[in-house]
Amino acid sequence: MSKRDYYDVLGVSKGASADEIKKGFRTKAKALHPDRNKDNPDAETQFKEANEAYDVLKDAEKKAAYDRFGHAAFENGMGGGGRPGGQGDFSSAFSDVFDDLFGDFMGGQRGGGGRRAARGSDLRYNLRVNLEEAYAGLQKTINVPAAVACSACDGSGAEGGVEPTTCPTCSGMGKVRAQQGFFTVERSCPTCSGLGQIIKNPCKSCQGAGRVEKERALSVNIPAGVETGTRIRLAGEGEAGMRGGPPGDLYIFVEVSDHKLFERDSVNLYCRVPVSMAKAALGGSIEVPTIDGGRGRVQIPAGSQSGRQMRLRSKGMPALRGGGVGDMFIELAVETPVNLTSRQKELLREFDDLGEDNHPESNSFFSSVKSFWDGMKG
Numbered sequence: 481m482s483k484r485d486y487y488d489v490l491g492v493s494k495g496a497s498a499d500e501i502k503k504g505f506r507t508k509a510k511a512l513h514p515d516r517n518k519d520n521p522d523a524e525t526q527f528k529e530a531n532e533a534y535d536v537l538k539d540a541e542k543k544a545a546y547d548r549f550g551h552a553a554f555e556n557g558m559g560g561g562g563r564p565g566g567q568g569d570f571s572s573a574f575s576d577v578f579d580d581l582f583g584d585f586m587g588g589q590r591g592g593g594g595r596r597a598a599r600g601s602d603l604r605y606n607l608r609v610n611l612e613e614a615y616a617g618l619q620k621t622i623n624v625p626a627a628v629a630c631s632a633c634d635g636s637g638a639e640g641g642v643e644p645t646t647c648p649t650c651s652g653m654g655k656v657r658a659q660q661g662f663f664t665v666e667r668s669c670p671t672c673s674g675l676g677q678i679i680k681n682p683c684k685s686c687q688g689a690g691r692v693e694k695e696r697a698l699s700v701n702i703p704a705g706v707e708t709g710t711r712i713r714l715a716g717e718g719e720a721g722m723r724g725g726p727p728g729d730l731y732i733f734v735e736v737s738d739h740k741l742f743e744r745d746s747v748n749l750y751c752r753v754p755v756s757m758a759k760a761a762l763g764g765s766i767e768v769p770t771i772d773g774g775r776g777r778v779q780i781p782a783g784s785q786s787g788r789q790m791r792l793r794s795k796g797m798p799a800l801r802g803g804g805v806g807d808m809f810i811e812l813a814v815e816t817p818v819n820l821t822s823r824q825k826e827l828l829r830e831f832d833d834l835g836e837d838n839h840p841e842s843n844s845f846f847s848s849v850k851s852f853w854d855g856m857k858g
Contacts, residue, residue, distance in 0.1 A: 483551050486533035498651040505534040540651055600719035600728040607732050611739040615771050615797055617704035624698055627691040627719040633683035637690035644677035652676040691720040705800040710734040747806025749796045752813055760784045760814040768810055770795050778810050786814040
């Protein structure tokens with residue numbers, strides 16, 4: 481069976497440009513890809529046929545030979561785009577299909593001709609807030625140094641905003657191939673540095689890059705309830721792309737600084753409150769601070785020990801994105817008095833002499849110690 485004309489295979493005219501040939505191949509490859517045509521037994525053969533045609537027509541030398549001699553240019557070892565039998569080079573097919581079909585999803589840096597310009601880099605900004613700001617949320621202005629689109633050339637990189645032209649060396653592919661013995665080596669095009677396009681008259685402001693370094697002031701909304709490690713994405717606020725390419729994103733990583741009074745655990749807050757020995761023994765109420773700047777009153781039961789906790793409901797941190805509010809826990813720290821006067825010491829000794837039944841934990845501990853020692857003697 482005779483081979484079909486390569487131009488007919490790709491659905492383009494014989495005078496088609498490199499961009500038109502590439503577009504025709506992309507259309508055919510997407511429609512004929514075997515993964516999308518599992519019910520069509522001929523799809524794989526047609527897919528290979530389209531790739532073989534593209535492998536020839538995208539190469540300026542092979543295309544010239546084909547235009548002059550047709551399929552005979554690649555028969556009897558004359559070199560060219562297909563192996564005997566017309567199946568094409570499998571590794572080349574895989575590379576071309578991956579580059580041309582999926583290059584745009586890999587940051588726009590693959591492919592050539594009409595391909596998208598390189599996407600700008602994503603940026604990271606570390607933002608520190610205090611616990612009160614994390615509780616209430618805030619609107620904050622940050623200054624971000626980054627590459628932005630050049631206003632003189634509208635990001636094109638060319639003087640006067642003239643569109644770049646297709647690189648004549650690689651026909652817009654951004655890469656060239658060279659034969660070295662039995663191997664074909666592929667590398668970035670030296671003329672366009674792999675971009676697939678060249679600028680004849682570069683912009684004087686950005687030297688052809690299409691972007692310049694500049695510090696920008698951005699307003700950022702910090703939602704209530706953010707924690708250390710919270711990431712906020714600002715789409716399109718990263719670095720500008722090369723020569724009009726789409727910008728990257730800006731990622732803000734939040735760090736909540738430690739607080740002098742409160743310790744945070746997710747949405748709950750903990751506050752360690754010192755109380756006098758007398759207050760812990762007799763009981764009573766104490767006033768404690770809350771994160772919203774208010775005051776809360778807590779009742780201390782008589783005989784409370786260090787480490788005892790009381791809960792103030794809904795006085796903690798708000799959950800991010802409206803998931804309720806945590807609680808605040810008051811932890812007592814019974815404080816032993818210091819710098820006692822002679823009278824205070826006298827009263828404490830008197831109290832200690834009368835307090836045999838007032839220290840159940842001490843009595844239990846030393847009772848266990850006595851049993852331990854008695855057991856060792858036995």
